[in-house]
Amino acid sequence: MSRRAGNAGHSTLAFVESPVQLLNVLEWAHARASGAGLTLVVLSPTDPMTRGQLRRMAELAREEGHTVRWEEARGGATAPFRTIGGLAALLRGAERIVLGDPFSRYVQLLLTITGAHDLVVVDDGTATMEFVAQLARGERLVRWHRKGGRPGPRDLLFAPVSTIARRRLTPGGRRSVEVFSSMPVEETPPGVTVTANAFAWTRDRFGPPRITKGADLVGTSLVETGVVDGDRYLDAVRALAAAHGATRYFAHRRESAEKLHRLAVGTGLEVVRPDLPLELIARRGPIGRTVLSFPSTVVHTLPLALAGTGVRVAVCDIDPAWLTAHASPRAQGFLSGVTGTARDVHRLPAVSAV
Helix, strand or coil, rough: CCCCCCCCCCCCCEECHHHHHHHHHHHHHHCCCCCCCCEEEECCCHHHHHHHHHHHHHHHHHHHCCCCEEEECCCCHHHHHHHHHHHHHHHHHEEEEEEEEEEECHHHHHHCCCCEEEEEEEECCCCHHHHHHHHHHHCCCCCCCCCCCCCCCHHHHHHHHHHHHHHHHHCCCCCCEEEEEEECCCCCCCCEEEECCCCHHHHHHHHCCCCCEEEECCCCCCCCCCCCHHHHHHHHHHHHHHHCEEEEEEEECCCCCCHHHHHHHHHHHEHHHHCCCCCHHHCCCCCEEEEEEEECCCCHHHHHCCCCCCEEEEEEECCHHHEEECCCCCCHHHHHEEECCCCEEEECCCCCCC
């Protein structure tokens, strides 16, 4: 049954590259609660797990009354030119642009084309915290786990586009900027409106879940992004599962198959690869009475999605000894901030290797 969540207007164009971004566009549209749908453009990645979750989320978006346009934006060397050319007319005619990843070079390039005066950045997890802080300080937009490194040749080549995009994302004159987020936003740039994402659509659409007696563990892609050492991570998961009696491990969509195989063999945990963002999986259930996580977006979003269910979310700190030699100099501080600012979670000390 179609349940049209809100009229953001037919001149509203949303760009997403991940299932979490698409979920938060749906949350934003639900919060607007005004009648008709928006046009949602999926800039499809190549990763099979991400594509699968995006397909499922696109089905939910259509059920809500939104138009979904799937773009094979990375399907070969000419794909970006075809995608941008095909979207040019929509971009020029849109009154409002909703985007999920202001750090994306693809999105930054699209922002140079649009003349929209109303820009909305929906949650992309912990990256949203960094985006708002960088915008407030007037810094170039760089993902937190890359910050501290020297710009590469591609960064320098793309710098003019990134500069224009940052200007477009800075409010002024007729241009308004809204950040729709469940994350704590401390450094708000002048003129930026921050709207809380309470996951009302998720709670309305799914659940309440059946709750099991045991514990579930949520995976992270910190190994894949080069922040945490793989062997240390495996030891930490093993120790955390043993200490709390966890039986299932919900994999992050970017975790490698090789790492997950090692984890399953080395810990005995049942590895689950969700077909939807974890907030929806948990709300749909079954879910453990305790959900264990390392510092990540879910320590902020799961308490909201599971409000009133009695599920306890617990977060385990990252020991500095787990970080790789290539980790950003500010990785430890950022991860501690993610944990320290989380509301309604139980904080666990870093576990020792077993």
